[in-house]
Amino acid sequence: MFAAFFKFSKTVAKSDGRSCALEEDRNEFSSAGTVLALKDSSRKILPDEISSTGKILSHPSRVTLMIKSKKILPIESETSTALSVMRLPDATLYTQKYNGDLETEGETVRQMDNVVQGYTFEEDEIITSALGGLISGLKMKGAIPFKDFSTTFSTAKWFKGFYNAKDGDIYSTSNYTCRGAHSQVAARLADYHHTCKNLAFGLMEAQGAGGGAYLEIPNDHSMVYKEDYDFPSPLTHRETIVKIVWKRLSEKSIMVAYHPLTTHPLVANKDGKTTIRATLHGAMLVTQIDNGTTEANSDFHINFGGNLPRPVINGFIIPNFNRIASHHQSFFAYSLGLEALSEADGKLLGEVFVNQIKQARKRGGWKKRAELGQVGVDEFLYISVAMRKFLHLCLWFRALLHEISLNRVKGAPTVTTALSDLKDHDAINLAKDLSTIVLTSAEAESAIDHWSAQNVALEEFEAEHPWMRPFFVEVAQYNLKTSDFGLKFRVFAGAMLSTIDLVTDVYMTLQFLNTDGRESFGSAPNDYIPYDWRMKYNKTKGRVTDPQLRRRSSIQQVKTLLGGVEER
Helix, strand or coil: HHHHHHCCCCCCCCHHHHHHHHHHHHHHHEECCCCCCCCCHHHHHCCCCCCCCCCCEECCCHHHHHHCCCCCCCCCCCCCCCCCCCCCHHHHHHHHHHHHHHHHHHHHHHHHCCCCCCCCCHHHHHHHHHHHHHHHHHHCCHHHCCCCCCCCCEEEEEEEEECCCCCCCCEEEEEEECCCCCHHHHHHHHHHCCCCCCCHHHHCCEEECCCCCEEEEEEECCCEEEEECCCCCCCCCEEEEEEEEEEEECEEEEEEEECCCCCCCCCEECCEECCCCCEEEEEEEEEEECCCEEEEEEEEECCCCCCCCHHHHHHHHHHHHHHHHHHHHHHHHHHCCCHHHHHHHHHHHHHHHHHHHHHHHCCCCCHHHHHHHHHHHHHHHCCHHHHHHHHHHCCCHHHHHHHHHHHHCCCCCCCCCCCHHHHHHHHHHHHHHHHEEEEHCCHHHHHHHHHCCCCCCHHHHHHHHHCCCHHHHHHHHHHHHHCCHHHHHHHHHHHHHHHHHHHHHHHHHHHHCCCCCCCCHHHHHHHHHHHHHHHHHHHHHHCCCCHHHHHHHHHHHHHHHHHHHHCC
């Protein structure tokens, strides 16, 4: 799990009948990418177009979507929502892995909610030890906060931890919330070998049974997992073998424990060097706090068999602890249905949307910034259950987000069209209007208030969909920070004002010098400026010896100097 987020190789081999059957279930896809019906069909995605129910349907005739140029083009059909999906075959691969993971996690949820589990003494010891470690971890004091919060969403209450450079121990504790049932969150955490995640965090690759890696599933509530860590040369290859056990502690809470195993022999890696066995202790306690929100508390302790260089710790390992949590948060945000979206969800959905755009833009240079930003928009609309349905109801929404992602300041007329009559060109004008308003606003909230107040359709939009305002506040905040024209405009305006101020000062000084009786006012700046420079130079060099000068304020110095000028 951790290695996948480090972009290191991960190999999984399945060694028992159940895991093989699980693999067969995941392969039950047709050539068109269709899948068998799932119990939770509202979350299933298929790589083609959106139906009236909000699900993406698959049609074998849509082979034209295999775009050789790798550009995203709209789908042409009578029922099309003009959604340009992710590049195929990437979209098909993503869809198959996503639905396969849902099959696996759906079975785990069924076990958690409906089946009484029998635990061995060893498994109960693992749960008890993990719970004690979690309680101790949550009480950590003086821990150094992690530095990389770039992918942490606002629903994360804290991430803290520290690295013991002497022994090589890395500790991490966190608290965050996810939108979903606690058994669904626990199943996602227990599904250590899930193969699919949001493209903004990268796509995990499940490889074959190479490298001596394996996975055992002894029963419904536990599994043994081996993970490889290919650190950059010259660091030695590492591996972890972890037993994962989940247990329901109460009606609303489930514990997922991670315990290292040392019983398996070490093997040489592909370079012929002996692999170092790392140890991972961990605990995740998920608790239902209301009907739609689950709180997750985590505590992890990992040692890679000695010290690691600081760049590896700070640049890869520590930041990826919160990326794991951020992935879980975004996964459940994307899984929300349109009817389930609340006003509070709008903020998280806006953060997820912005993150999707930022990560998409990292796949190319600045010349492709605009195009890749629109790719991120389409991925957001494609992955989110709520947005797939909303896009079917409001066909113009994609055009709105596409134009907003460009963040180009252009003149646009005020849109007076009602919400029900909006078209793509109206949405584009709304987006241009927002970019202009953001440029002239100091805060994102005031920009959205202004934007909504002058467009009738947006007032209707906000009234019907409470999540709209916090969603666009996050988008406006991102545009406010990243607008190239806005930054250049502010720098240019500041430079112009400074230049004008200098010119007017010179002009007034000349006016005083050329006016009888006012010459002293014109010469005052000429006398004060060298004096001020000398004072600053002396202070810099530490050579101010006059106690009176040290005690005087700059205002008193100016008054003294002007008094001498008046006497002359």
